[in-house]
Amino acid sequence: MVEKPSVATAVYTESEFSLLRTVVLAQSEFRAPDDLQDADPALGFLDGSDRESVLAMRGKTLAEAFPARQEAWERERDALKSMLQRHGIEVVRPRLMTEAEKAAAGTAGYSNFFVRDPWFTVGGNVIEGCPRFRHRRLEVLPSRPVLKERAFGSDAAYVALPAPELPDPEGTDGPGPFLEGGDVLVFGKHVFVGRSGLASDDAGHRWLSEYLRPQGYTVEQVPLQPHVLHLDCALGLVREGLLLVCEERLTEGVPGALADWDRVAVSEEEARALGTNGLPISPDAYITDPAFRRIGDELTRRGITVEYVDFTVSRSLGGSFRCSTQPLARFA
Template sequence: MALPSPELPDSAGTDGLGPFLEGGDVLVLGKHVFVGRSGLASDNAGHRWLAKYLRPQGYTAQQVLLEPHVLHLDCAIGLVREGLLVVCEDRLPQGIPVLLRDWDRVTVTEEEAEALGTNGLSISSDVYITDPAFARIGAELIRRGLTVEYVDFEISRSLGGSFRCSTQPLTRID
């Protein structure tokens, strides 16, 4: 099943009605799915469609509000492993989602988040890939027992995407 084709803006420039749902706004944590919404990408109609589609399989979908300048949820939160996340709390006007509030966190600055510092790739519960530009974030993850692999992704990041954008992982098998 695919997301229905969205109603697009008309020639008068009015906004379409969606649904809009973009991969960077979707973070999967077991049977719980977080869907970001800033007004730039995924919208309420996309969230409602996903929630309705996933409900019969036992999933819940929770909308997470983002500041208006943030393109996607993975530009504010990165799920590293169960109990550990990287996050730029300044990008979350309602704070970290309740389900994640007790997790250990590596706090990311607005500048690091703008450069996609939350958009690394967790390839197992023990190994995380990020750009060498985020050595400070990597050092915090190493301090928490992870192996951090650095891959220069500067050119891709300059075009607006990083590791998670390049892979769109839905599940990880350890």
């Protein structure tokens, strides 16, 4: 069992809202698949104008299709980096994708834009998952140098999900296993894993449950509506006893372990724009987009200091602050 490390050698995530000490912040690289179609599941969670913009990128990078948006996207991530550093948080970046990696991705496209999903941390475990969408299958590679540098030589365990089986001839994704960090919420020894059919699956949940059980963890699956990409697009843990939730997106309601927590209700419209996908940086401070002032005001009334960063471009691609970051050290 991996115990909480010292600050000097920290690779450990205690909970979604424990003090954030070291975080990996995503790069801004995306090339859409050549065969992207309007009915593609990879677009199902996007609103109409955002969907049309991604369709217009078919076979191109965002930088090629919309150079000004690419520049704005990079500025968003730089603004978040500055905000995090002002709060004393160490910010680490993955490298950019190599030309060989881009070539290997081929017509499926590639991404290096939401570091939350290809790997994640639970306690003293660094876990490489497996994204379902094919343009994200190589997304873990730019983070590998960070993971090797930080995990090796620390007390952390560094493991990987088994590789998924091959897609079937009809073109479906196959039987997995699939497990994405956007579906994984950590609350001490209780881990919640979302499942909508768009990302993590039963096999991924079972693998994580079996892996973590000897360390004393309970891993609970949380069913989602089929249009919801990840659990963090429906539920956010702000501090112990306080959560954000769009209950319409949870097919069986808020999990029992969280049932008595104070709730800030998030509408379907707000959730679709990623209103639950802010980033707690401590139990008392939270980062979100100015588009969610109403939600921020509710948190402020509950004693949370709310910081705002414009994340319009990131959100148009289906991810926000939580999606763009992955903690390496988060504990009291």
